[in-house]
Amino acid sequence: MNINGINRRNKSAKEQQGASGHEDTRIPRLTDDLDQTLDQIDNELGHSPDLKIRQVKIGGESPFQAAAIHLNGLVNKETVDEFVIGSLLGITDEMLKENISATNDLKEFVLNRALEIGQAQLQEEWNEVLLAILSGKTVILIEGYDSAIVCETEGGEARSVSEPSTQLVVRGPKDSFVESVATNISLIRRRIKSSKLRLEHLKIGKVTHTDVALMYIKDNADEKLVEEVRNRLQQINVDAIMESGYIEELIQDKTFTPFPTINNSERPDVAATNLLEGRVVIIIDGTPFVLILPAVFTLFFQSASDYAQRFDITILMRLVRYISFIVLILGPSVYIALTTYHYEMIPTTLLINLLSQRENVPFPAFVEALLMEGAFEIIREAGVRMPRAVGQTVSVVGALILGQAVVEAGIITPVMVIVVALTGIASFAIPAYNMAISGRIIRFGFLVLAGMFGFYGITLGLIVLLAHMNSLRSFGVPYLSPIVPISSHGQKDAFLRLPLWALRTERVSTTKRQEGISEGKKISTGHEQNVSPKILEKSTGAEHPKKGAQDEE
Known part of the structure; x- marks a missing residue:
């Protein structure tokens, strides 16, 4: 031969x-x-x-x-x-x-x-x-x-599965995602042993060629939702994808909003639960945080331990979280409105104490709040950058010394220190870090409105905020669902959590898309570029009349 x-x-x-x-x-x-x-x-x-x-x-x-x-x-x-x-x-x-x-x-x-x-x-x-x-x-x-x-010989050094660092729970699984796509997929498959679990692979980034995995459960996830997510991922046109935040910003429905419309998690149990509820999970190579979509407002106040505890304990904890969010965005502004414009709403004894404290303070309450909130944000950011061995100690001691020093110097009133401290603590009660950041941003807007118009400004701000939240969509899903539109089934696990026997095993209604339009984007290297919106077909199959012309452009 x-x-x-x-x-x-x-x-x-x-x-x-x-x-x-x-x-x-x-x-x-x-x-x-x-x-x-x-x-x-x-x-x-x-x-x-x-x-x-x-x-x-x-x-x-x-x-x-x-x-x-x-x-x-x-x-x-x-x-x-x-x-x-x-x-x-x-x-x-x-x-x-x-x-x-x-x-x-x-x-x-x-x-x-x-x-x-x-x-x-x-x-x-x-x-x-x-x-x-x-x-x-x-x-x-x-x-x-x-x-x-x-x-196939991939290997090399990689971080092993360890306990989550940002989403800790008292009771529940202790494993977390790592930077390897294959490992993260296996962590989800260990929890969902179903033949309907679907996996799709993509490579995004003209230079990095980052591996991206799309996971969903067939018959649970809306087919139009999966197709919309797939199309938006395929339209990404950038040089590099280094973290899941890159993709989150490129595929979200609306850019100019303080609220996150895509959730992220480093916990496999959270990702598996959302898959069972009909959502889509995006896993990116090189980061331990996966993306979960669509995301509604109530989803960011749910913790992984809610389903490991009794339902009455979970109800109490969720109410505490929602109250903490209200304190976060309105605490300092309500104090400014009361002490600046609405003295008659304060009890006489308390008013006399407040006026006596402000007697030697040269700044109005609005300036006090801005100074203290700014100082607190600086301390918070510095604590993240400090070495782990001394970071926590320096942050706590720095806050105590700074608070005591400004009070003794007559720059800030003691009550303002209490209000700002309570606001900062309330931000840590929210399970989702990105939602806590959103509350911190919104808080400064209410500070300005309260300083200018008092409770009238706060009321106007709340109306605008609710209208903005009602206009948001996360891949076609209303951001305030199941509140707006109202859903009796979704209310069972929104603000409260009923016992498990009262919750149906079918997917939650908050993942169902509404008929309408969900805007899409295509991002080019170095700058952002609006392209043809992704039109979500209505149940009749009709498309938006401008879609064909936009696609040709």
């Missing part, structure tokens, strides 16, 4: 195919010259020192040249040495004579019979081979063949 003759026939057939014009020459492809391909890969990667090329000879009498290529640090070295290189070195002349014929060439034999690795496939496109090497795979090239064998 003449193996070289087989190679020549395969080569000439492909040359004839290229000459006939049937092959797509627009896509760069590999060549059958091994040395030329290796030089091209080495030059493309800038002669990187972590690029490892292991050349071997297949067979003994008339050996074939082959090479295994990978990047050190991205692969599992034991897998490469034992199951890739070891398999190539273990090929003998007897194995070649028994298995290679005119219809079964060398690369097919190596792929289907010789390699002892679990996952491997043929690849002919140059860009895909290069991306495989950069993704931690091992590529096998054989002299005389213009296709490569790509082996």
Whole structure:
């Protein structure tokens, strides 16, 4: 048997195919010259020192040249040495004579019979081979063949599963997501052992080629919702995706709003629960925080421990969270309105105490609040940046010393220190950090309104705030559902949580999309660009009349 003759026939057939014009020459492809391909890969990667090329000879009498290529640090070295290189070195002349014929060439034999690795496939496109090497795979090239064998050998150093750092619970699972997409997917699959759990893979980022996974449960998630999420992800056009916050900002319905319309979590149990409720989960490589959508206002006040505790305890804790949010956004502004414009609403004894404290203070209540709130935000931000060993101590001691010093200096009244401290503590009672930040932003707006118009300004601000929240949509789902529109089923697990036997196992109504329009965006590198909105088809199947014209543009 003449193996070289087989190679020549395969080569000439492909040359004839290229000459006939049937092959797509627009896509760069590999060549059958091994040395030329290796030089091209080495030059493309800038002669990187972590690029490892292991050349071997297949067979003994008339050996074939082959090479295994990978990047050190991205692969599992034991897998490469034992199951890739070891398999190539273990090929003998007897194995070649028994298995290679005119219809079964060398690369097919190596792929289907010789390699002892679990996952491997043929690849002919140059860009895909290069991306495989950069993704931690091992590529096998054989002299005389213009296709490569790509082996799944990803590995290297990775952080192990540990306890969550931001979403702690007293009772509940203690594992959290990590920076590996494969590990995060496995953490969800361990909890949902269903054949209806769907997984889709995408690569986003022209430079980073970040792995992104889309997960949902068939028949639970709305098909139009899944299609809308998939389309928005495919429209992302940026150089790099380094964190889930990049994707969150690029696919959200409305940019200019203080409220988050996409939830995030580092807890696998939270992601699994939301999947069962009909939501979609997006997992991004390189970050332990997954995106959960659609998200409504009440979702940000639910904790993972709500379903591990008795329902009466959960009801109390949820009421505390909602009250804390009201204190967060209205606490300082109500104090300013009372002490500046509405003295008659304060009891006489308390009013006399407040006026006596303000006797030697040179600033009005509005300026006091701005100074204290600004100082508190500086201390909070500094505490995040400080070393963990001293950060908490410095933050607490700094706040106490600063509060005592400004009171003794006659710059701030003691009551204002109490109000600002209570407001800061209330922000930590909200389970979702992004919702707490939203409350902190809104608080300054109410401070200005209270300082200018008193309770009239606060009332006007509340009307505008509620109208804005009612206008928000999260992938077609009203942001205030199940409050607006009202849903009797959704009320069972919104502000309160009824006993588990009273909750139905069907998906919650807050994940159902309304008929209407959900705006989409396409982001270009370096700047934001509005493109054709994603029109959510109504139940009749009719589309918005302007959609076709916008798509053509």
